[in-house]
Amino acid sequence: xxxxxxxxxxxxxxxxxxxxxxxxxxxxxxxxxxxxxxxxxxxxxxxxxxxxxxxxxxxxxxxxxxxxxxxxxxxxxxxxxxxxxxxxxxxxxxxxxxxxxxxxxxxxxxxxxxxxxxxxxxxxxxxxxxxxxxxxxxxxxxxxxxxxxxxxxxxxxxxxxxxxxxxxxxxxxxxxxxxxxxxxxxxxxxxxxxxxxxxxxxxxxxxxxxxxxxxxxxxxxxxxxxxxxxxxxxxxxxxxxxxxxxxxxxxxxxxxxxxxxxxxxxxxxxxxxxxxxxxxxxxxxxxxxxxxxxxxxxxxxxxxxxxxxxxxxxxxxxxxxxxxxxxxxxxxxxxxxxxxxxxxxxxxxxxxxxxxxxxxxxxxxxxxxxxxx
Amino acid sequence: xxxxxxxxxxxxxxxxxxxxxxxxxxxxxxxxxxxxxxxxxxxxxxxxxxxxxxxxxxxxxxxxxxxxxxxxxxxxxxxxxxxxxxxxxxxxxxxxxxxxxxxxxxxxxxxxxxxxxxxxxxxxxxxxxxxxxxxxxxxxxxxxxxxxxxxxxxxxxxxxxxxxxxxxxxxxxxxxxxxxxxxxxxxxxxxxxxxxxxxxxxxxxxxxxxxxxxxxxxxxxxxxxxxxxxxxxxxxxxxxxxxxxxxxxxxxxxxxxxxxxxxxxxxxxxxxxxxxxxxxx
Numbered sequence: 001x002x003x004x005x006x007x008x009x010x011x012x013x014x015x016x017x018x019x020x021x022x023x024x025x026x027x028x029x030x031x032x033x034x035x036x037x038x039x040x041x042x043x044x045x046x047x048x049x050x051x052x053x054x055x056x057x058x059x060x061x062x063x064x065x066x067x068x069x070x071x072x073x074x075x076x077x078x079x080x081x082x083x084x085x086x087x088x089x090x091x092x093x094x095x096x097x098x099x100x101x102x103x104x105x106x107x108x109x110x111x112x113x114x115x116x117x118x119x120x121x122x123x124x125x126x127x128x129x130x131x132x133x134x135x136x137x138x139x140x141x142x143x144x145x146x147x148x149x150x151x152x153x154x155x156x157x158x159x160x161x162x163x164x165x166x167x168x169x170x171x172x173x174x175x176x177x178x179x180x181x182x183x184x185x186x187x188x189x190x191x192x193x194x195x196x197x198x199x200x201x202x203x204x205x206x207x208x209x210x211x212x213x214x215x216x217x218x219x220x221x222x223x224x225x226x227x228x229x230x231x232x233x234x235x236x237x238x239x240x241x242x243x244x245x246x247x248x249x250x251x252x253x254x255x256x257x258x259x260x261x262x263x264x265x266x267x268x269x270x271x272x273x274x275x276x277x278x279x280x281x282x283x284x285x286x287x288x289x290x291x292x293x294x295x296x297x298x299x300x301x302x303x304x305x306x307x308x309x310x311x312x313x314x315x316x317x318x319x320x321x322x323x324x325x326x327x328x329x330x331x332x333x334x335x336x337x338x339x340x341x342x343x344x345x346x347x348x349x350x351x352x353x354x355x356x357x358x359x360x361x362x363x364x365x366x367x368x369x370x371x372x373x
Numbered sequence: 374x375x376x377x378x379x380x381x382x383x384x385x386x387x388x389x390x391x392x393x394x395x396x397x398x399x400x401x402x403x404x405x406x407x408x409x410x411x412x413x414x415x416x417x418x419x420x421x422x423x424x425x426x427x428x429x430x431x432x433x434x435x436x437x438x439x440x441x442x443x444x445x446x447x448x449x450x451x452x453x454x455x456x457x458x459x460x461x462x463x464x465x466x467x468x469x470x471x472x473x474x475x476x477x478x479x480x481x482x483x484x485x486x487x488x489x490x491x492x493x494x495x496x497x498x499x500x501x502x503x504x505x506x507x508x509x510x511x512x513x514x515x516x517x518x519x520x521x522x523x524x525x526x527x528x529x530x531x532x533x534x535x536x537x538x539x540x541x542x543x544x545x546x547x548x549x550x551x552x553x554x555x556x557x558x559x560x561x562x563x564x565x566x567x568x569x570x571x572x573x574x575x576x577x578x579x580x581x582x583x584x585x586x587x588x589x590x591x592x593x594x595x596x597x598x599x600x601x602x603x604x605x606x607x608x609x610x611x612x613x614x615x616x617x618x619x620x621x622x623x624x625x626x627x628x629x630x631x632x633x634x635x636x637x638x639x640x641x642x643x644x645x646x647x648x649x650x651x652x653x654x
Binding site for chain 2: 063096105
């Protein structure tokens with residue numbers, strides 16, 4: 001049986017708490033991603049629906065077996081198909097917060113949280129004391145005797161977090177922990193969650209499709225698309241230098257991939273952009289929607305990048321309008337309502353778009369540490 | 374995605390139009406057979422009440438044979454239900470949760486007593502547990518246990534016929550229960566047994582209760598398998614249905630009285646359990 005709750009030894013510096021390569025082959029879909037998380041670190045696995053995030057989480061929890069690769073947690077192989085090593089879910093030092101929490105409906109909040117400590121060998125009284133302590137830390141002491149259906153969404157989320165943390169997991173896994181909450185509750189709960197994750201001494205993996213959750217809660221982001229890591233790094237790097245269309249959309253940038261030759265970046269066969277910096281080879285070009293100016297006629301003067309475009313869609317975006325443009329390249333532009341009135345915008349209308357060379361950001365397409373496909 | 378927050382362009386949901394009430398007339402083609410069906414089910418019960426010898430009822434109720442048969446029926450039906458719970462719930466769990474080869478065959482086998490004429494079931498029980506049966510001989514010579522024509526035999530016969538009702542109800546409840554709760558229990562360190570006792574059972578308790586009620590009602594009314602396997606010994610194997618059947622040959626009024634008692638007891642118990650368990654959310 002698993003050892004009773006004890007404080008873990010400090011991990012040896014340099015070795016990650018979690019070291020994993022997760023391979024799951026389902027024919028049409030193949031998950032293959034490497035993950036390393038240090039003790040105390042919070043990593044967000046961010047990606048669109050169907051990217052394999054939840055499958056990755058399930059393999060770490062032992063709810064889905066690996067087909068290849070390995071899961072090493074705190075120096076122990078939990079799942080290693082090539083050596084036939086396998087540790088069942090109930091023997092893994094993990095805690096999971098599920099998307100809709102899955103609090104046991106027949107137990108009170110207190111007994112939900114005490115469930116883990118009880119299974120880890122504490123007697124009923126001590127398990128309840130541990131649970132009571134955790135509920136207190138979550139600010140839920142007065143709700144201890146309530147059943148899950150009597151709790152609000154935010155309270156249920158915190159009970160689920162307390163339940164997962166009450167076994168002192170070496171690895172805490174959270175599956176879309178804020179997705180089930182309404183916008184207002186989400187704001188408060190996110191702030192509290194951040195505090196509790198920062199205090200958690202073990203490794204934490206957060207699975208989410210919400211970039212805001214990832215940016216606020218995580219120390220490091222790992223972005224997955226179609227079962228593969230497409231980019232990873234801290235929030236600043238990823239927001240400044242997106243490497244796929246998905247990431248660019250998440251952080252609100254226009255992104256093109258092309259071949260640079262000095263100040264010219266050839267984006268496709270018919271179109272090149274002029275950049276401020278000199279580069280050579282495969283690069284990305286990124287610029288914010290606010291850098292794209294629209295004109296009813298071909299503008300004279302300074303902008304070097306000018307091309308004819310047609311409007312394919314318009315949406316409100318904060319105080320401005322976000323205009324989707326087709327043409328030699330697909331971009332989005334943000335313009336003020338006043339400018340929109342001046343342009344007589346309408347779908348299918350031809351326009352001229354312009355971007356100043358100095359507003360573009362160009363960076364190499366294949367730096368170390370990322371895995372472009 | 375919160376990148377596009379657009380409170381202006383979002384269409385304001387109009388107040389929903391008042392839902393049209395179904396005021397049209399109920400079609401006769403449905404109403405007529407429905408009424409006939411109800412009549413068909415209720416009329417025989419009314420017949421029982423009409424023909425009941427109300428004046429002599431108190432005397433008849435206190436006849437020793439009546440109470441003995443009633444007590445035996447309640448005892449054996451309850452014991453049979455407990456036996457079904459003990460064996461049937463784990464079997465239902467196996468069918469619902471474990472993917473083993475031949476599961477479909479096992480499921481089909483489990484439902485066989487449901488379609489088997491109970492008399493045939495009684496004969497089959499005799500062939501296995503009878504004195505010269507496959508197991509009966511061995512039980513008799515080794516442990517001195519005789520099952521046919523005993524009260525234990527009654528319980529076995531009732532359980533044999535009633536267990537499929539329990540298994541089907543519990544398996545359905547288990548399949549309907551969200552298995553992710555069991556996964557959550559595993560992540561908290563619960564092994565499969567603890568998960569079963571602490572999470573699965575409480576979650577499917579209403580389904581188990583419903584299955585147990587059905588099972589108990591079936592056991593209480595069991596006749597064919599019981600009379601074949603256990604016979605008709607007053608006080609030992611003569612349950613209420615058997616007493617009714619035998620009374621019918623000699624004393625119609627006695628048969629009616631026994632039937633009324635059986636009817637009252639089963640309706641009362643089913644109704645009270647139904648309020649308590651089955652209609653709970």
